[in-house]
Each structure stands twice: as C-alpha cells, then as structure tokens.
Amino acid sequence: MSDVREFNTRPAGSPGAESPLAWSFQRQGTPPREAKPGVTLREKAFLGHLVLRGGAIVLDEAVRETLGLALPARPNALVQDASGERSIQWLAPDEWLVIVPGGEEFALESQLRQALGQAHFSIVNVSGGQTVLTLRGENAREVLMKSTPYDIHPQAFPVGKGVSTVFAKATVVLRRPAEDTWELVIRRSFADYCYRWLLDAAAEYGVIVER
Amino acid sequence: MFHIYCPYCEEHREEEEFHPKGQAHIQRPEDPEACSDEAWGDYLFFRDNPRGVHHELWVHAVGCRKFFNITRHTVSYEILETYKMGEQPTITAQNLPGKDKQSGVQAASGGWQTVGARPESEALNDASNQGARV
Numbered sequence: 001m002s003d004v005r006e007f008n009t010r011p012a013g014s015p016g017a018e019s020p021l022a023w024s025f026q027r028q029g030t031p032p033r034e035a036k037p038g039v040t041l042r043e044k045a046f047l048g049h050l051v052l053r054g055g056a057i058v059l060d061e062a063v064r065e066t067l068g069l070a071l072p073a074r075p076n077a078l079v080q081d082a083s084g085e086r087s088i089q090w091l092a093p094d095e096w097l098v099i100v101p102g103g104e105e106f107a108l109e110s111q112l113r114q115a116l117g118q119a120h121f122s123i124v125n126v127s128g129g130q131t132v133l134t135l136r137g138e139n140a141r142e143v144l145m146k147s148t149p150y151d152i153h154p155q156a157f158p159v160g161k162g163v164s165t166v167f168a169k170a171t172v173v174l175r176r177p178a179e180d181t182w183e184l185v186i187r188r189s190f191a192d193y194c195y196r197w198l199l200d201a202a203a204e205y206g207v208i209v210e211r
Numbered sequence: 212m213f214h215i216y217c218p219y220c221e222e223h224r225e226e227e228e229f230h231p232k233g234q235a236h237i238q239r240p241e242d243p244e245a246c247s248d249e250a251w252g253d254y255l256f257f258r259d260n261p262r263g264v265h266h267e268l269w270v271h272a273v274g275c276r277k278f279f280n281i282t283r284h285t286v287s288y289e290i291l292e293t294y295k296m297g298e299q300p301t302i303t304a305q306n307l308p309g310k311d312k313q314s315g316v317q318a319a320s321g322g323w324q325t326v327g328a329r330p331e332s333e334a335l336n337d338a339s340n341q342g343a344r345v
C-alpha cells in the first residue's frame with residue numbers, strides 16, 4: 001500500500017472549466033467554415049493525463065492490471081485500447097504518458113499506487129498542464145511538415161508511433177493513433193501559440209476547427 | 212543540420228533537439244577532503260580541448276531528456292559514435308582507424324594546455340598521455 005497523499009484535482013460538482021484553448025477561441029475565434037477543408041483541427045479538452053516513471057517491469061504489471069494495456073517497451077511506441085480512448089506512450093526509458101477520458105485519471109492513479117505498492121515509481125497528474133489537439137484531413141501532413149523537423153513520412157511514422165519533438169520552435173508530443181489522425185499533446189502555456197501557428201500554417205489548404 | 216543518433220530513442224533526430232554539455236567521463240575525486248588543490252582544480256576547471264577525437268556529454272533535451280555520450284571529431288565535426296551513460300566508447304583517439312586520421316590530429320589528451328593539468332579519466336587518456344606531455 002502506498003503512503004502517498006493523493007489529491008483529486010477535479011473538483012466535485014460541475015464548476016465552469018476552461019480548456020487551455022478557451023482564450024484563443026474567445027479572442028481568435030474559429031475560421032469560417034470551409035466547403036472542402038484540407039485540414040480539420042479539434043481540441044480534445046479535459047482528458048486525464050498521467051506521467052508514470054519507474055522501472056518498465058513493475059509498471060507493466062501495474063498497467064496490465066488496472067488499464068488492461070501492456071506498457072510499450074519499445075522507444076517511441078504508442079498503445080491504445082480498442083476504443084482508442086485510453087493510451088500509453090513511451091516518452092523515455094523510464095517514463096510513459098497515460099491519457100484516459102477526463103475524470104478517470106484520479107481513480108486510475110489510486111489503483112496504480114495500490115498495484116505498485118512500495119515499488120520505486122512516481123505518478124504525476126499533468127491533466128491541467130497540457131491538452132490534446134487532433135489534426136485530420138488530406139493536408140494534415142503538409143501542415144506538420146512545415147512545423148516540425150521530424151520525418152513524418154508514413155514509412156518513418158507508422159500508426160502506433162509517438163515522439164516528443166520540436167514543433168514550431170515549441171515542443172510537442174506528436175502521435176499517430178490512426179491512419180488519418182495526428183495527435184499533438186501541447187503545453188497549456190503554448191496552446192494559444194500552437195493554435196495560431198496551426199491556423200496560419202493550414203490556411204492555404206482551408207482549415208476548419210471543430211468545437 | 213546534423214542528425215544525431217539518440218541511444219535511448221534508438222533513432223536519428225535533428226540537432227535542434229539536443230544540447231551539448233561539455234566533456235564526458237569526468238570523474239570526481241573520490242575523497243575531495245583529501246585530494247590536492249591541484250587535483251581539485253583540475254576536476255573543477257580544466258577541460259580537454261583536443262584537435263581530434265573528443266568524448267562529450269549531450270542531452271536529448273526535447274526528446275527523451277536523457278543524457279548520453281557522443282564521440283566527435285573536432286576537426287571534421289564528424290560524429291563517430293553515440294553511447295549511453297555508464298558505457299565506454301569503442302572509438303578513441305588511440306584506435307581511430309588510420310584512414311580517418313588526419314595529419315596533425317592529436318590524441319584526446321593532447322589538448323592539455325596547462326602545466327599540471329591531468330586527464331580526469333585515466334582510463335581514456337592514459338595511453339596517449341606520456342606522448343602528449345613531452
């Protein structure tokens with residue numbers, strides 16, 4: 001049993017919550033609807049993000065038990081459950097990013113702490129610090145090619161891969177959960193910058209923002 | 212731009228993702244209280260500056276954020292190998308294949324420019340040490 005004090009950062013009741021992009025949406029707004037957009041942008045706000053650190057073997061046992069997913073042991077790997085709503089991504093040899101539907105993260109953290117017991121590990125709830133953007137459409141790859149030096153050719157970046165890399169002079173966790181979908185995990189403090197960068201980079205292909 | 216192979220991410224990444232962190236394999240004197248001022252000064256302040264093969268510490272700052280080592284040629288800027296923390300280089304100034312050697316290239320410890328400066332990593336620098344100081 002873990003003796004770490006846990007704290008649910010999600011308040012009870014339903015107080016108004018604002019995503020990292022709330023300010024951008026209010027000030028910048030969303031571009032006018034395009035008939036044939038080359039790029040579709042959407043924020044997956046308020047998801048639960050946990051950063052797990054520790055030895056791969058103990059963490060693997062714990063996430064199999066709690067999430068039913070195997071910990072990706074290979075560098076730059078991303079695994080998801082059947083629904084695609086829960087995922088684990090390799091970030092470093094001793095660090096993984098877990099993303100689950102919003103509201104599940106606190107219970108998951110408790111279960112993981114229970115399962116890990118006295119093992120040497122750390123779990124940090126970073127849900128408030130970052131947000132997920134999805135990029136779809138036939139020109140999504142062109143937009144990424146303008147923004148990151150990482151090779152995103154399908155051969156170099158197959159489905160099920162995820163990397164932390166440079167994005168528009170900021171950093172991003174870039175992942176490819178499905179054939180036609182790219183996910184960008186961006187920092188809250190860079191959200192407005194990244195949003196405006198993406199709108200600008202995607203403007204020539206026609207871009208819509210789904211809300 | 213360089214493509215640098217991160218031994219933890221197991222792939223080549225843009226130079227932009229990395230930061231150099233100076234000379235690698237610097238050993239802290241085991242007993243700082245007992246070591247000489249000269250030895251402590253060497254540890255703190257004196258670094259190799261060879262014309263040739265140099266072992267360096269780098270960090271994959273934007274990627275996995277791990278530190279690792281690069282063996283780099285300071286004349287050609289060629290990256291000869293990268294390896295994880297705790298490992299030893301397989302390419303050193305002593306065993307660099309002849310064809311890669313350039314005339315005038317000194318061994319790793321040849322850059323000692325201060326009288327009294329000693330290589331921090333004896334294991335790496337021993338072999339060439341004598342020659343360089345004559």
Ligand SMILES: [Zn+2]
Nearest residue numbers: 217220271275
């Ligand atoms: Zn790396």
